[in-house]
Amino acid sequence: MNPFRYARADDAADAVALVTAGGTAAFLGGGTNLVDLMRETVARPDSLVDVSGLSDEITETDTGGLLIGAAVRNTALAGHLAVRTRYPLLSRAILGGASAQIRNMATVGGNILQRTRCTYFYDTAGSRCNKRDPGAGCDAIDGFNRIHAILDASPECVATNPSDMCVALAALDATVHIRSLGGARTIAFTDLHRTPGETPEYDTVLEPGDLIVAVELPALPFSAQSTYRKVRDRASYAFALVSVAAALDVQDGRVRDVRLALGGVAHRPWRAWKAEAALRGAPATAQSYRDAADAELADARPLSDNGFKIELARRTIVAVLTELAGPDGEAA
Amino acid sequence: MSIIINGSPAALPADPRTSLLDLLRDTLSLPGTKKGCNQGACGACTVLVDGDRILSCLALAVQYDGRHVTTIEGLAEDGALHPLQQAFVVHDGFQCGYCTPGQICSAIGMAAEAKRGIPSHVSEDLSADVVLTRAELQERMSGNLCRCGAHNGIIDAISEYNTEVAA
Numbered sequence: 001m002n003p004f005r006y007a008r009a010d011d012a013a014d015a016v017a018l019v020t021a022g023g024t025a026a027f028l029g030g031g032t033n034l035v036d037l038m039r040e041t042v043a044r045p046d047s048l049v050d051v052s053g054l055s056d057e058i059t060e061t062d063t064g065g066l067l068i069g070a071a072v073r074n075t076a077l078a079g080h081l082a083v084r085t086r087y088p089l090l091s092r093a094i095l096g097g098a099s100a101q102i103r104n105m106a107t108v109g110g111n112i113l114q115r116t117r118c119t120y121f122y123d124t125a126g127s128r129c130n131k132r133d134p135g136a137g138c139d140a141i142d143g144f145n146r147i148h149a150i151l152d153a154s155p156e157c158v159a160t161n162p163s164d165m166c167v168a169l170a171a172l173d174a175t176v177h178i179r180s181l182g183g184a185r186t187i188a189f190t191d192l193h194r195t196p197g198e199t200p201e202y203d204t205v206l207e208p209g210d211l212i213v214a215v216e217l218p219a220l221p222f223s224a225q226s227t228y229r230k231v232r233d234r235a236s237y238a239f240a241l242v243s244v245a246a247a248l249d250v251q252d253g254r255v256r257d258v259r260l261a262l263g264g265v266a267h268r269p270w271r272a273w274k275a276e277a278a279l280r281g282a283p284a285t286a287q288s289y290r291d292a293a294d295a296e297l298a299d300a301r302p303l304s305d306n307g308f309k310i311e312l313a314r315r316t317i318v319a320v321l322t323e324l325a326g327p328d329g330e331a332a
Numbered sequence: 333m334s335i336i337i338n339g340s341p342a343a344l345p346a347d348p349r350t351s352l353l354d355l356l357r358d359t360l361s362l363p364g365t366k367k368g369c370n371q372g373a374c375g376a377c378t379v380l381v382d383g384d385r386i387l388s389c390l391a392l393a394v395q396y397d398g399r400h401v402t403t404i405e406g407l408a409e410d411g412a413l414h415p416l417q418q419a420f421v422v423h424d425g426f427q428c429g430y431c432t433p434g435q436i437c438s439a440i441g442m443a444a445e446a447k448r449g450i451p452s453h454v455s456e457d458l459s460a461d462v463v464l465t466r467a468e469l470q471e472r473m474s475g476n477l478c479r480c481g482a483h484n485g486i487i488d489a490i491s492e493y494n495t496e497v498a499a
Contacts, residue, residue, distance in 0.1 A: 006348035006394050028395070035351070035390045036371050048348070050395060075384075079450040084458040095453045099475020100442060102372060104384045105391065236453065236474035 001038050005047035009054065012179040012213050018049045020181055020209040027051045027211060029071065029110030032102045037115065041124055042132055052107055055213060058082070064219030067177075070109030070212045074165065075100070077108060087217060089226035089245045093168035096230040099237050109212040112166060112176070112192070115203060116159035116267075117239055118148065130156045131200040146305040147241065150313070151266040151297075157200030158303060160264055161193060162239050167263035168228055169215060170271045171245040177214040180207070189215070193268030200267070222249035222257060229320050230263070231312060240264035242312045248324035250284045258321075260292075265300075265313055272296045275317065284329035286318055293317040333397045337362065338406030345393050352396060353377045353388035356403060364404035364433045368477075375476035378434035378441070379403050385441025387475075404433035407440075415496065416440060419489035427480035435476045439490045442472045443497060464494050 006028075009015030019025040026045035028034060029052050037043035055069030058080050066082060077083060078094035094103065097111075106114075120127040120140045128137035140148055140158050148158040166189075174189035192204050206212075226247035232238040243263035249256045258279045260272040275292035282288040293314040300310045322329060333344040335355075342360055353370075356362045356379070368376030370389045377389040380402040407414035416436050419425070426432045446462040454471045455462070462468070469487050478486060 001349045004348060006392070008397075028392075030390075031392055031395065032372060032387070032390050035392060039371070048392075052395060075445070075450060079445075079448065081459075084451065088458050091451065091458055092453070095451060095455075099375065100445065100452075100472055101375060101378055101385050101387045101438065101475050102390075104441075105386045236471050 002041065002044050002046075004038075004045055006050065007047065008050040012051075012054060012211055015049050015051045015054065016179055016181055016209055016211050018047075019211070023047055025049055027109070029107035030073070030102075030105035031110075032098070032106045033110065033114040037122075040122055042115075042122060051109070051211065061216060066217045068108055068215045068217070070107060070214055072108045074098075074103040074106045074108070074111060077165075078103065085224065087168070087172060087220075087223050087226065089171060089223070089228045089247060090165070090168040090217075092228040093164040093230075093243075093245055096228060096240075096243070097164035108165070108215055111163055112169075112212060112215070113204065113206075114163055117162045118159040119144070121159060131159060131196075134199070134201045141303065144305060145303040147239070147264075148303055148306055149266050150300040150302055150306060150309045151262075151270060152195045152299075153267065153301070153303075154196045154198065154200065156198055157196035157267065159196065159200065159267055161203075161266070161268050163269065164228065164230060164240060164243060164263060166193070166269040167243055167245045167261045169217075170269040171226075171247060171259040171261035172217055172220060172223065173259070175216040175218070176212055177216060178206070179211045179213045180209050184213075186216075190269075190271045196267045203267075220247065220259070223247045223259075225249065225324055226259070227320060227324060229316055231316055242309055242316055244313075244316045244320045246317075246320045246324060248321060250325050250328040253284055253328065255279045255282050255284050255288065260296075260317070260321075262296075262313060262317075265309060272317075274298075279321075284325045286322055289318040289321040290314070292321075333394070335393065335396050335398070336400045338402060339400075344397060348392060348394045350393050351389055352379070352391040352393045352401070355393040356388060356401075362403055362405050365437075366430055366433055368431070368434075373477075374431070374434075375438060376431050376434040378438040378476065380437055380441055383441065383444055385438050402437070404437060407436065416489065416493045419493045420486070423489040423492065424482065424485040425489040426478070426482050426485070431476060431478045431480075435473070435478070435486055438473060438476045439493070442469075442490075443494055445472070446494075464491070466491065469494075 368374035
């Protein structure tokens with residue numbers, strides 16, 4: 001690990017001032033990803049600004065939603081009663097990720113900004129990676145790419161976003177509250193993460209000095225009817241090959257409204273806008289779910305080793321929607 | 333700046349690169365906490381901080397100023413094994429023993445999480461009281477690997493300990 005300076009921020013303004021004071025400073029949350037990246041010298045900040053002691057509160061908003069401080073630990077968020085009862089897909093997504101020890105350490109802000117687990121990204125000694133070293137090339141595209149992206153990849157990068165929590169936040173129309181030297185602003189969660197394009201070194205649209213201070217969940221009347229399913233190589237403590245976060249509102253045998261997002265398939269948590277559009281107003285049947293999945297996955301492009309993800313995503317979408325519809329839906 | 337290890341204050345390292353794990357083992361001569369993968373994948377370095385189980389390999393020691401850390405060395409009282417340590421002996425919850433300190437610290441933190449009502453990936457009802465079935469224990473302990481394959485004995489030991497605590 002390269003040497004760095006360490007400072008603990010007293011509040012958000014202090015944190016932003018410290019991190020923009022010059023050099024290559026980075027914010028530090030629980031450290032579960034950044035410390036590892038620094039040890040592997042994938043990340044080489046010259047100073048760390050510790051924001052893990054800032055807002056760790058979860059509060060009700062005036063509009064019936066929840067405001068979640070960026071320093072809330074993953075365990076605390078997943079275990080919060082309002083989240084368990086009103087947004088179970090978020091609890092389930094978090095509980096599906098990492099291990100209990102890591103969830104106890106990891107913050108919400110850090111989870112959002114965790115970096116890909118592409119093995120070539122981590123392999124500083126032996127692999128080319130445009131995300132780690134812009135312009136170097138990508139050894140994943142023609143390498144072992146079983147875990148890589150099927151949607152919106154570029155010739156420069158086929159990495160996936162590894163977060164489970166982010167898939168649920170994408171489905172829930174969350175908003176990210178950001179503090180910077182210029183003041184405070186908000187951004188839609190689905191606009192935060194980028195497609196890789198020609199600049200995969202940028203995971204998000206955040207600028208240097210932008211600090212995530214909170215995530216806001218809007219009220220969603222049917223979000224209690226929601227879940228998260230994660231498909232992986234072993235039953236626990238593994239990253240998703242494919243995951244699905246969904247909330248479903250079925251009335252009189254038809255889909256009145258739906259929220260759907262996928263994980264493990266793209267450079268960002270993938271909001272399934274096309275599938276949602278296909279589902280609204282459609283009969284709550286397995287055929288509708290298959291048609292919606294097909295609409296979403298029509299643009300999927302497999303690499304040499306990950307073609308299975310397209311069918312896996314299709315089947316997982318259908319299975320999750322069928323489960324959520326329950327007896328109100330109709331088996332086809 | 334200081335950190336409290338098993339009830340005794342210790343100075344934080346001058347070099348912020350020092351992990352909590354290296355502070356324990358190399359500076360404080362507390363080698364009970366083990367270094368397995370050193371990248372957050374195996375759980376061998378699990379310790380308790382203010383009662384919560386964390387991975388000391390991914391923890392920068394400077395982040396834990398003023399916090400109370402409990403390691404495997406802090407569990408036995410007056411030379412008597414902690415009941416969970418005794419249960420591991422009774423149920424053959426180890427072979428080589430390298431993962432054992434992490435397993436035991438993790439299981440103690442796990443029991444506290446269950447008591448607080450924290451659900452797990454395998455909990456069917458997220459709002460129900462936690463019942464630590466075998467499936468729940470296996471899921472909740474999945475962050476602690478045992479390369480010898482003593483997992484069945486480990487789960488037996490933890491299961492007995494939790495039953496006695498609940499009784």
